[in-house]
Amino acid sequence: MKNTQQDANMERQQFMREAIRLSIENVQSGRGGPFAALVVKGGTIIARGTNLVTSMHDPTAHAEIAAIREACKLLQSFQLEGCEIYTTCEPCPMCLGAIYWARPERVFYGNTKEDAATIDFDDSFIYEELQKKMSGRSIPMVQMMHEEALTAFNEWKCKQDKVRY
Numbered sequence: 192m193k194n195t196q197q198d199a200n201m202e203r204q205q206f207m208r209e210a211i212r213l214s215i216e217n218v219q220s221g222r223g224g225p226f227a228a229l230v231v232k233g234g235t236i237i238a239r240g241t242n243l244v245t246s247m248h249d250p251t252a253h254a255e256i257a258a259i260r261e262a263c264k265l266l267q268s269f270q271l272e273g274c275e276i277y278t279t280c281e282p283c284p285m286c287l288g289a290i291y292w293a294r295p296e297r298v299f300y301g302n303t304k305e306d307a308a309t310i311d312f313d314d315s316f317i318y319e320e321l322q323k324k325m326s327g328r329s330i331p332m333v334q335m336m337h338e339e340a341l342t343a344f345n346e347w348k349c350k351q352d353k354v355r356y
Contacts, residue, residue, distance in 0.1 A: 206277045207299060211227070212227075222246045223242035226253065228257070229258060230275070230295070231277060237261075237274070238261035239261070240254040242254045253286050254286075259276075259290070259293050262274065272296075275298070276298045277298075277299045277300075280301060282298070292356075
């Protein structure tokens with residue numbers, strides 16, 4: 192049992208080293224921030240992602256999101272059953288949400304959100320915004336056309352062949 196656990200830990204360290212290598216390469220290439228992620232299934236890397244926010248002009252182009260998208264496409268599934276995610280930093284609120292929707296078995300991370308804040312990647316304001324009432328958020332959130340918007344929800348509720356997720 193001990194060797195099996197040691198082997199698993201060594202394999203996990205190799206995956207994290209690969210994610211770290213990708214994050215360093217991403218910084219050196221100038222493509223994006225110092226973040227990378229892998230999706231692993233059955234001891235094999237099935238997807239990689241790096242932060243490409245600035246080069247793609249896309250605020251959602253985070254490493255975890257890219258890796259999740261690639262893995263789901265490969266698996267032909269919207270869930271990462273039996274997978275692990277290796278990411279070089281504790282996931283931000285957006286990536287954390289995507290991870291929970293994807294439902295991997297576990298996530299391994301290197302740096303903390305506090306480490307990220309020290310290099311000007313500070314998401315604490317988002318966590319604070321989430322605790323506020325809609326009316327008190329820094330970006331105004333205005334509900335409108337609620338009754339009309341409910342039409343699609345009611346259609347979904349009655350749909351017999353829906354795929355639940």
